[in-house]
Amino acid sequence: MTLSYVPGDSLAHRLDPRSKLLVQVGFAAAAYAYTTPRGLAALTLLAVGWLRLAGGGARDVWSYRFALPVLALAPLVAGATLGAPWFRPERAATTGLASYRVLLVLVVGAGYARSTPVRESRAALQRAVPGRAGQFLGVGVALVFRFLPLLKRDLLTARAAVRARGGGSLPVRDRMRLVAVAGVNRAFERADRLGTALNARCFAWNPTLPRLAFGRADAVALGAGVGLLGAAAVGAF
Amino acid sequence: MIDVDGVTCRYGDGTGDGAGVAAVDDVSLAVPDGEFLIVAGANGSGKTTLVRTFNGLATPDSGAVAVNGTPVEDDLVAARTAVGMVFQDPRDQLVAATVGADVAFGPENLGLARDEIDRRVAAALDAVNMAGREDERIASLSGGERERVAIAGALAMEPDHLVLDEPFTGLDEPARRSVVDRLRALHREGASVVVVTHDLRDVLGLADRVVGLADGRVAVDAPPEAAVEALPELDVRVPERGRGGDAVDP
Numbered sequence: 339m340t341l342s343y344v345p346g347d348s349l350a351h352r353l354d355p356r357s358k359l360l361v362q363v364g365f366a367a368a369a370y371a372y373t374t375p376r377g378l379a380a381l382t383l384l385a386v387g388w389l390r391l392a393g394g395g396a397r398d399v400w401s402y403r404f405a406l407p408v409l410a411l412a413p414l415v416a417g418a419t420l421g422a423p424w425f426r427p428e429r430a431a432t433t434g435l436a437s438y439r440v441l442l443v444l445v446v447g448a449g450y451a452r453s454t455p456v457r458e459s460r461a462a463l464q465r466a467v468p469g470r471a472g473q474f475l476g477v478g479v480a481l482v483f484r485f486l487p488l489l490k491r492d493l494l495t496a497r498a499a500v501r502a503r504g505g506g507s508l509p510v511r512d513r514m515r516l517v518a519v520a521g522v523n524r525a526f527e528r529a530d531r532l533g534t535a536l537n538a539r540c541f542a543w544n545p546t547l548p549r550l551a552f553g554r555a556d557a558v559a560l561g562a563g564v565g566l567l568g569a570a571a572v573g574a575f
Numbered sequence: 576m577i578d579v580d581g582v583t584c585r586y587g588d589g590t591g592d593g594a595g596v597a598a599v600d601d602v603s604l605a606v607p608d609g610e611f612l613i614v615a616g617a618n619g620s621g622k623t624t625l626v627r628t629f630n631g632l633a634t635p636d637s638g639a640v641a642v643n644g645t646p647v648e649d650d651l652v653a654a655r656t657a658v659g660m661v662f663q664d665p666r667d668q669l670v671a672a673t674v675g676a677d678v679a680f681g682p683e684n685l686g687l688a689r690d691e692i693d694r695r696v697a698a699a700l701d702a703v704n705m706a707g708r709e710d711e712r713i714a715s716l717s718g719g720e721r722e723r724v725a726i727a728g729a730l731a732m733e734p735d736h737l738v739l740d741e742p743f744t745g746l747d748e749p750a751r752r753s754v755v756d757r758l759r760a761l762h763r764e765g766a767s768v769v770v771v772t773h774d775l776r777d778v779l780g781l782a783d784r785v786v787g788l789a790d791g792r793v794a795v796d797a798p799p800e801a802a803v804e805a806l807p808e809l810d811v812r813v814p815e816r817g818r819g820g821d822a823v824d825p
Contacts, residue, residue: 455671456671457676484670532670538655540685542685546686546692
């Protein structure tokens with residue numbers, strides 16, 4: 339499954355993307371202010387609750403599986419030493435909490451991505467950041483969200499093609515090389531085709547953006563976002 | 576009206592003589608409003624390159640293309656609005672996660688009012704028999720449905736000419752029928768349609784005229800009844816006589 343927008347009628351789907359962005363920013367700030375296991379436990383409940391509000395679940399977290407090995411290995415690398423005692427558990431624990439923090443932020447991000455159409459994200463960014471900078475940011479976000487699922491599909495296709503011709507028995511390094519080379523080639527081709535498609539459909543820096551409007555539920559979300567930012571400020575000082 | 580005047584498009588650096596390989600070689604062509612035109616030819620005959628000059632996606636090395644009297648390079652947005660393009664693989668064309676967002680993408684880029692965009696999206700989806708499916712995920716659609724969404728995306732620009740590049744590639748029989756039915760309906764409503772293909776079995780009966788390309792040059796330019804005799808020599812597949820259904824008669 340590719341992490342992308344999933345149409346739905348969940349509470350998160352009905353929220354204005356600006357409210358959701360504020361919740362995300364507040365959550366990230368709180369995650370970096372409260373690094374104790376107790377604080378992270380509370381944030382875990384918030385993150386899972388947020389993902390559920392967006393209609394998401396374990397499958398959305400699984401879509402981050404490519405990042406999970408890095409997050410899991412980081413504490414081991416941080417705890418390792420070049421001499422005796424060879425491993426410092428306290429360092430590993432600190433880094434482990436940091437890795438977990440990142441995972442929580444990704445979970446909240448998954449809730450946002452599955453409940454927010456790309457063009458609404460673009461509209462929210464362009465309204466939050468006026469002028470050329472906002473346009474640039476909005477276009478960047480729109481292109482990344484459009485391009486990444488296509489790129490991921492191409493990589494999976496390349497991997498399937500390698501396996502289909504007996505490549506599954508090759509050493510991991512060779513398989514990675516084959517998929518990486520095919521992936522890079524396809525990425526360039528894909529970028530070229532996407533550029534042509536955008537040109538054919540008159541891609542503009544200043545298109546008509548979707549209507550955005552705050553509703554009643556947004557008051558709660560905005561309150562939560564401000565509350566998280568406030569809590570982060572209290573925790574930081 | 577699309578006017579193609581002496582267009583040549585070259586690829587490569589032409590290591591031998593510095594000129595490159597001519598994908599399209601001195602082609603002149605006029606596509607009147609309301610015409611159903613088939614551009615036929617074998618793979619590599621220059622079909623796709625030729626139609627991409629219609630809206631500036633390919634730039635001629637020599638010659639000129641004008642749409643409704645305006646040179647394409649003078650106003651690319653006008654050309655791309657007047658000539659709606661549906662690519663060979665609709666996955667290359669669909670840029671949004673949901674049907675409605677994708678069909679709205681073009682009109683949004685034109686800066687139209689939201690109400691007008693909503694009207695166009697509804698009308699375009701209705702035209703391809705997909706009304707009310709705005710919220711469906713593109714990824715969950717079948718090949719034929721994606722093709723129809725791609726056509727809707729082009730129609731939402733309200734083009735004067737609709738150009739479809741190999742629209743039947745990879746589609747099964749029901750999906751091909753569905754697309755043919757939509758093209759027939761659009762043409763009856765007055766739309767100008769250009770279909771690029773190397774297999775005329777599905778669309779020959781709809782055509783007003785067939786242009787056959789070989790090695791980048793116009794080898795045939797005739798009504799379907801006359802063109803059908805010459806097209807097999809260009810490695811173009813034509814309907815078998817007596818099969819009915821897809822035969823030449825409209």
